[in-house]
Amino acid sequence: MFEQIEGSQAVARAVAACRPEVICAYPISPQTHIVEGLSRLVKSGRLAPCEFVNVESEYAAMSVAIGASATGARAYTATASQGLLYMTEALYNASGLGLPIVMTVANRAIGAPINIWNDHSDSMSQRDSGWIQLYVESNQEAVDVHLQAFRLAEALSLPVMVCMDGFILTHAVESVELPGQEQVDQFLPAFEPRQQLDPEHPLTIGAMVGPEAYTEVRYLAHYKQMQALDLIPEVAGLFEQRFGRSSGGFLRHYRSDDAGTIVVALGSVLGTIEDVVDELRDAGEHIGAVGIRTFRPWPADEVRAALAGAKRVIVLEKAFAIGIGGIVSQDVHGALAGLPISVHTAIAGLGGRPITKASLRQLLADARAGQLAPITFVDLNHALVDAEIQRMLSARRSGPHAENMLRDIGIVGAGPV
Amino acid sequence: MSATRLKYFQTGSFAAGNRLVDPDQRSVQSDPGRANAITCGHRACQGCGEALGARYALDAAMRATGGDLIATNATGCLEVFSTPYPESSWQLPWIHSLFGNAAAVATGVAAALKAKGNTHTRVVGQGGDGGTVDIGFACLSGMFERGDDVLFICYDNEAYMNTGVQRSAATPPAAYTSTTQAVGDEPGATWGQGKSVPLIALAHEIPYVATATIADLRDLERKVQTAMEVRGARYIHVLVTCPLGWGAASADSIKLARLATETGIFPVWEGEHGDVVSVTKIRHQTPVEEYLKLQTRYRHLFLPARREDIIERIQARADRNIARFGLLEAADDDPLDLQVEAGS
Numbered sequence: 001m002f003e004q005i006e007g008s009q010a011v012a013r014a015v016a017a018c019r020p021e022v023i024c025a026y027p028i029s030p031q032t033h034i035v036e037g038l039s040r041l042v043k044s045g046r047l048a049p050c051e052f053v054n055v056e057s058e059y060a061a062m063s064v065a066i067g068a069s070a071t072g073a074r075a076y077t078a079t080a081s082q083g084l085l086y087m088t089e090a091l092y093n094a095s096g097l098g099l100p101i102v103m104t105v106a107n108r109a110i111g112a113p114i115n116i117w118n119d120h121s122d123s124m125s126q127r128d129s130g131w132i133q134l135y136v137e138s139n140q141e142a143v144d145v146h147l148q149a150f151r152l153a154e155a156l157s158l159p160v161m162v163c164m165d166g167f168i169l170t171h172a173v174e175s176v177e178l179p180g181q182e183q184v185d186q187f188l189p190a191f192e193p194r195q196q197l198d199p200e201h202p203l204t205i206g207a208m209v210g211p212e213a214y215t216e217v218r219y220l221a222h223y224k225q226m227q228a229l230d231l232i233p234e235v236a237g238l239f240e241q242r243f244g245r246s247s248g249g250f251l252r253h254y255r256s257d258d259a260g261t262i263v264v265a266l267g268s269v270l271g272t273i274e275d276v277v278d279e280l281r282d283a284g285e286h287i288g289a290v291g292i293r294t295f296r297p298w299p300a301d302e303v304r305a306a307l308a309g310a311k312r313v314i315v316l317e318k319a320f321a322i323g324i325g326g327i328v329s330q331d332v333h334g335a336l337a338g339l340p341i342s343v344h345t346a347i348a349g350l351g352g353r354p355i356t357k358a359s360l361r362q363l364l365a366d367a368r369a370g371q372l373a374p375i376t377f378v379d380l381n382h383a384l385v386d387a388e389i390q391r392m393l394s395a396r397r398s399g400p401h402a403e404n405m406l407r408d409i410g411i412v413g414a415g416p417v
Numbered sequence: 418m419s420a421t422r423l424k425y426f427q428t429g430s431f432a433a434g435n436r437l438v439d440p441d442q443r444s445v446q447s448d449p450g451r452a453n454a455i456t457c458g459h460r461a462c463q464g465c466g467e468a469l470g471a472r473y474a475l476d477a478a479m480r481a482t483g484g485d486l487i488a489t490n491a492t493g494c495l496e497v498f499s500t501p502y503p504e505s506s507w508q509l510p511w512i513h514s515l516f517g518n519a520a521a522v523a524t525g526v527a528a529a530l531k532a533k534g535n536t537h538t539r540v541v542g543q544g545g546d547g548g549t550v551d552i553g554f555a556c557l558s559g560m561f562e563r564g565d566d567v568l569f570i571c572y573d574n575e576a577y578m579n580t581g582v583q584r585s586a587a588t589p590p591a592a593y594t595s596t597t598q599a600v601g602d603e604p605g606a607t608w609g610q611g612k613s614v615p616l617i618a619l620a621h622e623i624p625y626v627a628t629a630t631i632a633d634l635r636d637l638e639r640k641v642q643t644a645m646e647v648r649g650a651r652y653i654h655v656l657v658t659c660p661l662g663w664g665a666a667s668a669d670s671i672k673l674a675r676l677a678t679e680t681g682i683f684p685v686w687e688g689e690h691g692d693v694v695s696v697t698k699i700r701h702q703t704p705v706e707e708y709l710k711l712q713t714r715y716r717h718l719f720l721p722a723r724r725e726d727i728i729e730r731i732q733a734r735a736d737r738n739i740a741r742f743g744l745l746e747a748a749d750d751d752p753l754d755l756q757v758e759a760g761s
Contacts, residue, residue, distance in 0.1 A: 021529060021532035021533065022525060022528045022529050022532055024525070024528075049532045049533070049534060050532055051528040051529075051531050051532045053524060053525075053528050053563070053565075054563070055521065055524075055559055056555055056556070056558070056559030056562075057555060057556075057559070059517070059518065059521075059555075059556070060518065060521040060524075060555070060556050060559055063514060063515070063518035063521030063522050063524075063525065063556060064521050064522070064524050064525035064528065065525060066514050066518070066522055066525060067489060067512070067514070067521065067522035067523060067524060067525020067526040067527075067528075067529065068525035068526065068528050068529040068532075069525070069529075070512050070522075070525075070526070071487070071525070071526045071529035071530060071533075072529060072533070073528070073529035073532055073533065075525070075529075089515055089517075090514070090515060090518060093514050093515055097514070197487045197510040197511075197512055197526060198510055199484060199485045199486060199487065199509065199510055199538055201510075202507070202508060202509050202510045202511070203510055203511075204500055204502070204505035204507050204511050204512075205510075205511070205512040205513070206490075206496075206500075206512050206513030206514055207500040207501075207502035207505060207513070208496070208497060208500055208501065208502065209502060
């Protein structure tokens with residue numbers, strides 16, 4: 001049934017349909033509406049049996065999920081930004097213990113400077129945490145991928161992070177087809193844990209492991225992610241068969257088959273990119289887009305196959321590794337090793353800066369003219385940066401960057417952006 | 418609270434005292450059918466108070482629940498010495514996640530059991546003082562204020578012993594640790610720092626808070642049993658001797674714990690819903706010096722020159738505990754105490 005619904009509320013409904021048994025929640029924008037929606041469902045008794053635990057931090061949220069999952073309960077939480085960083089230690093622990101927790105990350109920038117708007121710095125910082133990372137382009141996909149996430153997590157005994165753009169998706173009201181409970185029950189089998197804290201069968205979980213087996217335990221985490229490379233398309237295929245629409249899987253190909261230039265990106269920005277691709281296709285350019293839906297495990301073979309025919313690949317990233325450049329780009333480079341393809345990184349949309357069609361057209365025009373640098377910071381205000389660099393050169397006590405640059409800009413909204 | 422308080426005026430094993438009471442009142446540890454929740458073969462040091470405390474506490478909890486118990490554990494000595502995998506001392510379902518989250522993991526276990534409609538299986542969280550009063554404090558306080566159905570037990574040996582005796586917020590003033598060396602004008606741990614987590618637990622107005630020591634293990638068993646008869650968040654703070662960290666003879670572990678109570682340094686009490694409801698009286702009040710001089714962590718108070726000023730300050734702290742908790746006044750509802758008074 002289609003409904004006009006906010007992304008967060010749609011995700012809450014999808015998660016509820018997966019019958020979680022323990023939900024732990026700590027508020028952080030832009031994730032909060034999701035757990036608010038779930039709280040209402042639990043408190044009203046419509047989502048039973050389920051315990052909703054209002055914890056005192058994200059670190060506790062993930063820890064409660066760990067305890068619940070190890071006791072055989074289907075556990076869910078959601079977070080973003082600083083919250084994701086605050087639970088980092090527990091994230092590694094959940095994956096190390098092999099606990100199939102599902103978590104929504106409402107992608108948001110991380111500070112300093114504090115910033116509540118969207119980019120991918122938060123989840124990208126956890127790319128090596130051992131969690132499966134799935135990125136969604138739309139709220140429909142967010143709903144669909146959450147159902148798949150529980151199935152994947154429990155089949156593999158690995159935690160899964162569903163990454164959806166904060167505000168752009170979480171707060172957008174659009175038409176979404178919500179799955180029926182019966183459909184979900186048929187798609188998602190009951191959780192059968194591989195390990196469970198059970199007085200009838202006492203187990204020690206979380207023992208210290210020394211050099212004699214640590215490598216092997218870590219290798220198994222990798223092995224299970226490699227298993228996910230088989231399972232992710234299988235689950236996506238089953239989903240399509242049952243629900244009649246395509247969601248999830250590794251990649252989204254958009255007019256990329258014969259494209260000489262392909263833009264690679266993750267998340268909601270693909271919509272804007274696809275509009276620009278259409279425009280440029282109409283103008284006769286051979287251009288396409290590839291969306292990364294599964295970032296961990298990294299589907300290297302599929303990425304290589306999708307991009308092998310291109311001459312130029314531009315990886316548009318909403319995050320970057322300070323001191324080197326693109327994050328996804330490095331993986332794309334690896335996937336394309338040995339192929340005569342130039343890979344460029346475009347850093348865009350940091351801290352919620354809009355990625356406009358005009359900016360993308362300029363980026364692609366530069367590429368067409370052979371003027372695209374290996375790394376481009378899209379729409380970087382060079383004058384603003386140069387002024388601050390001058391300040392640093394002219395005085396030792398030049399003050400804090402953020403405040404200086406904001407003063408240079410003046411009152412937000414008072415002048416041209 | 419239905420657990421019966423028994424007093425054994427003897428030292429050594431409980432065997433003699435046990436013979437005088439009904440079988441169901443005998444100590445858990447004297448029961449050949451006890452759970453041995455943390456069984457032999459672990460790697461704790463000789464004279465480890467934490468191993469002793471954990472054994473008595475968990476066996477009591479196992480008896481109280483008929484063995485229907487799950488334990489969570491913070492990183493620390495107890496975790497390390499009990500699970501040199503593939504060996505594990507734990508004879509009950511046990512999970513170690515992180516240093517700071519044992520209380521939250523316990524909350525998760527309790528929430529899962531509740532969601533599954535399991536009202537019989539109970540949950541115990543455990544940690545040392547570092548995992549409880551410092552890095553685990555936020556999760557512990559959160560568990561308390563939500564009233565999650567968890568008994569959390571802190572085995573307090575007053576420093577980070579697992580990492581090599583660094584100062585924690587449970588380290589007493591003037592004590593040497595490897596981050597509060599016995600140098601300078603005010604040697605050892607800084608005065609005016611540290612916190613009492615039992616009193617902070619009490620301030621959460623949870624149903625049950627107790628302190629205990631390994632000198633009175635029957636009392637510890639009773640308190641665990643009492644705690645398991647209550648639902649909601651409960652807290653027991655057990656003073657456990659650390660021969661390594663305190664610089665004491667392994668054979669003195671019990672003696673030191675007893676001196677900690679007899680000097681007033683460690684008050685032993687019980688609280689319910691925010692009020693202290695009982696205290697364990699001091700039977701033979703002892704000057705703090707008797708406690709301090711058995712531990713090399715206080716050696717700088719006696720060598721090379723006696724630091725009367727610091728010893729007096731520690732005595733004043735103990736005296737304040739005695740006055741605050743009424744540790745010396747004879748309890749008129751306790752004939753055994755009166756007999757001791759009369760006979761001494």
